[in-house]
Amino acid sequence: MNYARIRHATIQPAWVRISHWVNALAVTLMVMSGWQIYNASPIFAGVRFPAAITLGGWLGGALQWHFAIMWMLVANFAVYVALNVASGRLQRKLLPLSMRSLMSDLAAALRGKLGHDDLAHYNAVQKFAYLVVIVDIVLVILSGLAIWKSVQFPLLRTLMGGYDNARVVHFVGMSVLVAFFVVHVAMVALVPRSLLIMIRGR
Amino acid sequence: MTLRNKSGRLSEFASSHAESIIKDARNELKNPARRLLGKRILTLGGIAMLSGCDLSNDKSVNSMLRKMSSFNDDVQALLFSPTTLAPTYPESMITRPFPFNAFYDIDDVPEVDAASYRLQVSGLANGKRVWTLDELRALPQESQITRHICIEGWSAIGRWDGVRFASFLKQAGADLTAKYVSFHCADNYWTSIDMPTALHPQTQLTLGYDGETLPPKYGFPMKLRMPTKLGYKNPKHIVAISVTNDYPGGYWENQGYNWFGGS
Numbered sequence: 071m072n073y074a075r076i077r078h079a080t081i082q083p084a085w086v087r088i089s090h091w092v093n094a095l096a097v098t099l100m101v102m103s104g105w106q107i108y109n110a111s112p113i114f115a116g117v118r119f120p121a122a123i124t125l126g127g128w129l130g131g132a133l134q135w136h137f138a139i140m141w142m143l144v145a146n147f148a149v150y151v152a153l154n155v156a157s158g159r160l161q162r163k164l165l166p167l168s169m170r171s172l173m174s175d176l177a178a179a180l181r182g183k184l185g186h187d188d189l190a191h192y193n194a195v196q197k198f199a200y201l202v203v204i205v206d207i208v209l210v211i212l213s214g215l216a217i218w219k220s221v222q223f224p225l226l227r228t229l230m231g232g233y234d235n236a237r238v239v240h241f242v243g244m245s246v247l248v249a250f251f252v253v254h255v256a257m258v259a260l261v262p263r264s265l266l267i268m269i270r271g272r
Numbered sequence: 273m274t275l276r277n278k279s280g281r282l283s284e285f286a287s288s289h290a291e292s293i294i295k296d297a298r299n300e301l302k303n304p305a306r307r308l309l310g311k312r313i314l315t316l317g318g319i320a321m322l323s324g325c326d327l328s329n330d331k332s333v334n335s336m337l338r339k340m341s342s343f344n345d346d347v348q349a350l351l352f353s354p355t356t357l358a359p360t361y362p363e364s365m366i367t368r369p370f371p372f373n374a375f376y377d378i379d380d381v382p383e384v385d386a387a388s389y390r391l392q393v394s395g396l397a398n399g400k401r402v403w404t405l406d407e408l409r410a411l412p413q414e415s416q417i418t419r420h421i422c423i424e425g426w427s428a429i430g431r432w433d434g435v436r437f438a439s440f441l442k443q444a445g446a447d448l449t450a451k452y453v454s455f456h457c458a459d460n461y462w463t464s465i466d467m468p469t470a471l472h473p474q475t476q477l478t479l480g481y482d483g484e485t486l487p488p489k490y491g492f493p494m495k496l497r498m499p500t501k502l503g504y505k506n507p508k509h510i511v512a513i514s515v516t517n518d519y520p521g522g523y524w525e526n527q528g529y530n531w532f533g534g535s
Contacts, residue, residue: 110423130527133530134341138337222356
C-alpha cells in the first residue's frame with residue numbers, strides 16, 4: 071500500500087467536512103429542542119423525553135432554539151446538496167445503488183465481513199444510509215414547515231395529511247435521523263480512521 | 273519508541289500521522305485569525321455540550337435567540353397572505369368537548385357582567401369608542417368552523433360566531449394603516465397582533481360558540497378568533513382594544529413566545 075498517497079489524497083473536501091459538522095451541531099440542537107417542544111403535548115401516550123436531554127428549559131425557550139437553529143440547518147443543508155450535485159460527488163460517491171449490491175453488502179455487514187479498507191469508496195450499505203438521511207432531512211424540513219405554516223402552505227399541509235398528521239411525520243423523520251445518528255456513531259467507533267478523515271480530510 | 277519495537281509498520285504509520293497532525297495544527301495556530309476561529313469553534317462546541325438550562329440562562333445566547341425570534345416575525349409577515357384562508361370543516365368534525373386552556377385553572381375564569389360590560393376602543397381610531405354587548409351583537413354576524421392550533425402542538429376544531437374584525441375596525445374608525453392592534457382582557461391577559469392579520473377575512477370578534485352565547489370558559493363576553501394564528505394570540509374576555517404604531521408586546525410574548533405566532 072502506498073502510504074504517501076493516502077496521506078496526501080483528500081478524501082473529504084473542506085466543504086463536505088464543514089457542512090458535515092455544521093449539520094451535526096444543527097441536528098443535535100434541533101432534536102434536543104424538539105424533544106422539549108414535544109413534551110408540551112406528547113403525540114404518543116407514555117413517550118416523553120427526560121429534561122436532561124432537552125434544550126431550552128421550557129416550551130418558549132425550546133421554540134426559540136428550534137426556530138433559530140432551523141435556519142442554520144436549512145441553509146447548511148441547501149449548500150451541501152447544491153455542492154454535492156454541482157461537484158458530481160453525489161453521482162460519484164452515492165450512486166448508483168442497486169438493490170442486489172445493497173442486499174449482498176448488508177448480508178456481509180451482518181456477518182461482520184464487510185471491510186472498510188478504502189475509505190474513499192462507500193459500500194452499498196453506506197450509500198443507502200447516506201441517501202436515506204438526505205431524503206429524511208428533506209422530509210423533516212417539509213413536515214416542520216407544514217406544522218409551522220399549516221395555513222400559508224395548503225398544498226404542503228395536504229401532502230402531510232393535515233396539521234395533526236404533519237406532527238407525526240415530523241416525529242417519524244426525527245426518529246429516523248436519531249437512528250441514523252446512533253448507527254453512524256457506532257460505525258465511527260468501529261472505524262476511528264473515518265473520524266480523522268472527516269476532521270482533516272485525509 | 274517501545275511501540276515501534278512491537279510493530280514497526282503500524283507505529284511508523286501512526287507516528288507519521290501524528291507528526292503531520294501536529295505540523296498542521298502548528299501551521300494553523302501561527303495565523304492569529306485562525307487561532308481566533310479555532311477558539312470560537314471550541315467555544316461553540318462547548319456551548320453545544322452544556323445543558324439546556326445553563327444555555328438558556330446565558331445573556332448573550334438569550335439575546336441572540338430573541339433577535340432570531342424577531343427576525344422570524346418579519347419572515348412570517350412576509351409569508352402571511354391576506355387572502356389565503358385557513359381550512360374550514362364540517363360540523364361533524366368539531367372537537368367535543370372543546371378543550372379549555374388558559375394561564376390559570378378553569379375555576380379562576382373571570383365572571384364578566386353582561387349588562388355593565390363596555391368595550392373600550394383607544395389609540396388611532398376616530399369612531400365609536402365605547403361599545404355595549406348589545407351594540408356588538410347588532411353588527412352583522414358570521415360563523416366559522418376552523419382549527420385552533422395551540423403552541424404546545426395539539427389542535428382542536430370548533431365553531432365560532434361573531435363579527436368580522438375588519439368591519440368592526442372600520443366601524444370604529446380605526447387607522448387601518450397602523451402597525452398593531454392590542455388587546456387587554458378581564459383576566460389581565462394581554463396580547464397584540466399585526467394589522468394585516470387584523471384585516472384577514474377569518475379574523476373574528478367572537479360572541480358565540482357552537483351556536484350558543486360564548487361561555488365564560490371560552491372567553492365571555494367576547495374574544496378574538498384567528499385561525500391564522502396560534503392559540504395564545506387569540507385573547508378571551510377582551511375589554512379594551514387599542515390601535516397603535518408602538519410595539520405593544522403581550523403576556524406570553526414578553527416571556528419568550530414568538531410575537532407573530534402565525535400558522
